[in-house]
C-alpha cells in the first residue's frame with residue numbers, strides 16, 4: 001500500500017495544529033536498518049506518560065522563501081529547523097510541500113541528554129501535525145495514526161512507535177508502521193524511573209550506531225536473537241509474566257551495548273556508574289526477590305522498570321542506593337499516547 005498516494009497532488013492552504021506526543025522506551029531494541037528507514041528486526045516499546053514533546057505547527061502559503069523556522073522553548077534552533085526541512089524535502093512524492101512555509105514551536109517536558117528519546121517524541125509530534133495537515137487538505141478520514149506512524153518512521157525509526165499508547169511493536173506486523181500490542185492488565189501502569197548517570201552529549205549518534213551494524217560480524221545472529229526475544233516478550237506481556245519480560249529487558253539492553261563493543265569500529269556509551277548501578281540492581285533482586293529490572297537505550301542512563309504495586313519499596317531503594325550514582329532520577333510510567341491540544 002502506498003500511504004502517501006492520496007496526498008501526492010494537493011493544493012496547499014494555511015493550517016495550524018498542535019500535538020503532544022510522548023517518548024517511548026524499547027523493551028526489544030531496533031538496532032540496524034535495511035533499505036530506507038526499515039528495521040533489520042522487530043522492536044517493541046512502552047510509551048511513556050510524563051516525558052513528552054508539545055509542538056505547534058503553522059503551515060503558511062505564499063511565503064517568498066518557503067522553509068522551516070523552529071523555536072525550541074522560544075529560542076530559534078537552526079540545527080533542528082534544517083533537520084525538519086530536509087525531512088520534508090525527502091518526501092518527494094509530495095512536491096507541493098516545497099511551497100509551504102512551516103513555523104514550528106516546540107517544547108519538551110524533559111531535559112535534553114537524559115536518555116529519554118527526544119527524537120521519538122519530537123519527530124512524532126511533528127509528524128502528527130503534518131498528518132493532520134494532509135488529512136485536512138485531502139479530506140481523507142481513515143488510518144490517521146497509521147499514516148502518522150508511517151511518516152514518523154521516515155523521520156526517526158523509534159518515533160513511529162510513539163503515535164500509540166501502551167505497548168507498541170514495529171516490524172512485527174509491518175516494517176512500514178507501528179501497531180499497538182495488547183497486554184495483560186497488570187502491565188498498563190508499569191513504572192519507569194530513569195536513572196540519569198550522565199547528561200553529556202553522546203559520542204556516537206544512533207544513526208551512526210545503526211550504520212555500524214551493516215558490516216558487523218554478529219549482525220545476523222543479533223537479528224535472529226532480537227526476533228526470538230520479540231516473540232518471547234509479546235507472549236510474556238500477554239500472559240502477565242513480569243519475570244520473563246524483565247529478563248528480556250536486560251538481555252536486550254546488554255545485547256545492544258555488546259553490539260557497540262564488538263562493532264568493527266568499536267565504541268561504548270556505557271559509563272562506570274552504569275555498571276555500578278547494574279551490580280546494585282542485581283544484588284537487590286537476589287536479596288529481596290523484588291521485581292526491579294533495567295534497560296538501556298543508546299546511552300549510559302538506566303531505565304528502571306517495575307510494577308506499580310511495588311512503587312513505594314522500589315522508589316525508596318532507588319532513592320537510597322541508586323540515586324547517589326546519578327545526576328538525577330526522572331519518574332515516569334506507561335502512558336496513553338499522543339493527544340491533539
Ligand code: PMV
Nearest residue numbers: 026029030156157158206298
Ligand atoms: O530511532 P533511532 O534511529 O534514534 O534509534 C533508536 C535506537 C534505540 O533507541 C537504541 C532502540 C529503539 O528501538 O528505540
